[in-house]
Amino acid sequence: MRIFISSLISGFEQQRAAARRAVTALRHEAVMAEDFGAQPNSPQIACLRGLRESDMVVLILGEGYGFVPPGSTLSATHQEYREARETKPVLAFLQEGISPGPEQAAFIAEVQAWEGGLFRGTFRQPDDLQDGVTRALHDVTLANATGPVDERDMMTRALAMFAPENRNQVVPTMLELVVVGGPNQRILRPAEMEAPQLVEHLEQTALYGESRMFDRSLGVISGLDGSDLLLRQERGASIRLTEQGSIVVRLPLDEPRSARGFDPMSGMVLVEETVKERISIALAYVAAVLDRIDRTQRLTHLAIALRVAGADHRGWRTRAQHAANTNSIQMGHGGVQARDPINLLARRAALGLDRSALIEDLLVPLRRQYPTAN
Structure with a gap:
C-alpha cells in the first residue's frame, strides 16, 4: 500500500x-x-x-x-x-x-x-x-485480508433473518432491525459464543449502556439458540447474535401508559418520534456490539434491513399530531398487503460517521408504507 x-x-x-x-x-x-x-x-x-x-x-x-x-x-x-x-x-x-x-x-x-x-x-x-x-x-x-464483498448475498442473508410473521394473530408491535456484515466470514468461534464475558457485556450494554435497549425493571433470559446467542425480555425485546457477526434487534414500539391515564388510541398509531428513537437505539447498540466482537473491522460493509411487525392496520402520526387529536384516527382496514422490509447497503464506518443519515434513510421509506393518521 x-x-x-x-x-x-x-x-x-x-x-x-x-x-x-x-x-x-x-x-x-x-x-x-x-x-x-x-x-x-x-x-x-x-x-x-x-x-x-x-x-x-x-x-x-x-x-x-x-x-x-x-x-x-x-x-x-x-x-x-x-x-x-x-x-x-x-x-x-x-x-x-x-x-x-x-x-x-x-x-x-x-x-x-x-x-x-x-x-x-x-x-x-x-x-x-x-x-x-x-x-x-x-x-x-x-x-x-478477507474475501470479496458480495452485496447481493449480504442482503439475501439479512432478509432471511426475519422470522415469519403470522398476520392472522394479534401480536405486540415490534421494530425489527437486521444487520449483516461482509465479507462473509466467521467472526466468533463457538467457544466465544458461550463465553460468559460476552453474554455479560451484551446484557450490560443493553441495560445500562448509552444505547440502552432493555427495560431495567424486567429480567433478561440469555442462552444459545442453536449456534446463535439470544437475549430476550418478557415484552418481546430481544437481541440475536450469530457467529458471522450478524445482529437482529427487536424493540417494542408501543409506548408505556402515561401517568395522565390510558390513551385509547395509542394502539392504533405508529408515533414517528418513537419509531425514530428505536431505530437510533438499535443502530447505536449494533455499533457497540460490532466494536466489541470485531475490533479490527474485518467486516467492512453492512446490509441493513428494517420492518415493523404487528402493525398491519395502524396509521402514522407525529407526537404533535396525536396530541392534537387523540380521539379519532384514520387507519388501514382489511386486505392490507404485506409490507416489504426497508433495506440499504452501507460501509461500516457509516455507523459512526453518518448514523443520522442512516436513520433518516430507514425512517422515511418506512413512513411511506403507512397511511397518515389525520
Missing part, C-alpha cells in the same frame, strides 16, 4: 521519521512531502496529489495548527485531512500532554468526532508513535 503521512513538517521530523519506519517495516510505501523534490506547482498541490494517489493516510496531530496558505481558512494538514476522509481510511494519532490553541483544538475535535470507532491512538515519544502506527497498519491488513 501507498501510505501518505500527513503532519506539520517543521518540529515534527522525529515523529515523521518514526511513522516512516513503521510503514516501511511492514513493506508498505511511505508517501511524504520530503521526498517530492522540485515541483512545478505549489507544495500543497503536490501534497494533495500525493495524497490522492495513496491508499491510506497516517495523520499525526500535535500542538501547532500550522501555516494557513493564502486564500484558505485551513492549514495544509487540515486541508489534507478534509480531502482524505471522503475517500480513504485515516489513521489519526494525537500527541499527549499538549496545549493546542483554538484552531488546533477544533481540528483535533473534528478528527476525533469523525473517527468514531476507527483506528486512532495517542503517543508521547516517537517510539510510541512507531509502535502505534505499526499496530494500526497490522490491524488494517488483517481487516482487509
Whole structure:
C-alpha cells in the first residue's frame, strides 16, 4: 500500500521519521512531502496529489495548527485531512500532554468526532508513535485480508433473518432491525459464543449502556439458540447474535401508559418520534456490539434491513399530531398487503460517521408504507 503521512513538517521530523519506519517495516510505501523534490506547482498541490494517489493516510496531530496558505481558512494538514476522509481510511494519532490553541483544538475535535470507532491512538515519544502506527497498519491488513464483498448475498442473508410473521394473530408491535456484515466470514468461534464475558457485556450494554435497549425493571433470559446467542425480555425485546457477526434487534414500539391515564388510541398509531428513537437505539447498540466482537473491522460493509411487525392496520402520526387529536384516527382496514422490509447497503464506518443519515434513510421509506393518521 501507498501510505501518505500527513503532519506539520517543521518540529515534527522525529515523529515523521518514526511513522516512516513503521510503514516501511511492514513493506508498505511511505508517501511524504520530503521526498517530492522540485515541483512545478505549489507544495500543497503536490501534497494533495500525493495524497490522492495513496491508499491510506497516517495523520499525526500535535500542538501547532500550522501555516494557513493564502486564500484558505485551513492549514495544509487540515486541508489534507478534509480531502482524505471522503475517500480513504485515516489513521489519526494525537500527541499527549499538549496545549493546542483554538484552531488546533477544533481540528483535533473534528478528527476525533469523525473517527468514531476507527483506528486512532495517542503517543508521547516517537517510539510510541512507531509502535502505534505499526499496530494500526497490522490491524488494517488483517481487516482487509478477507474475501470479496458480495452485496447481493449480504442482503439475501439479512432478509432471511426475519422470522415469519403470522398476520392472522394479534401480536405486540415490534421494530425489527437486521444487520449483516461482509465479507462473509466467521467472526466468533463457538467457544466465544458461550463465553460468559460476552453474554455479560451484551446484557450490560443493553441495560445500562448509552444505547440502552432493555427495560431495567424486567429480567433478561440469555442462552444459545442453536449456534446463535439470544437475549430476550418478557415484552418481546430481544437481541440475536450469530457467529458471522450478524445482529437482529427487536424493540417494542408501543409506548408505556402515561401517568395522565390510558390513551385509547395509542394502539392504533405508529408515533414517528418513537419509531425514530428505536431505530437510533438499535443502530447505536449494533455499533457497540460490532466494536466489541470485531475490533479490527474485518467486516467492512453492512446490509441493513428494517420492518415493523404487528402493525398491519395502524396509521402514522407525529407526537404533535396525536396530541392534537387523540380521539379519532384514520387507519388501514382489511386486505392490507404485506409490507416489504426497508433495506440499504452501507460501509461500516457509516455507523459512526453518518448514523443520522442512516436513520433518516430507514425512517422515511418506512413512513411511506403507512397511511397518515389525520
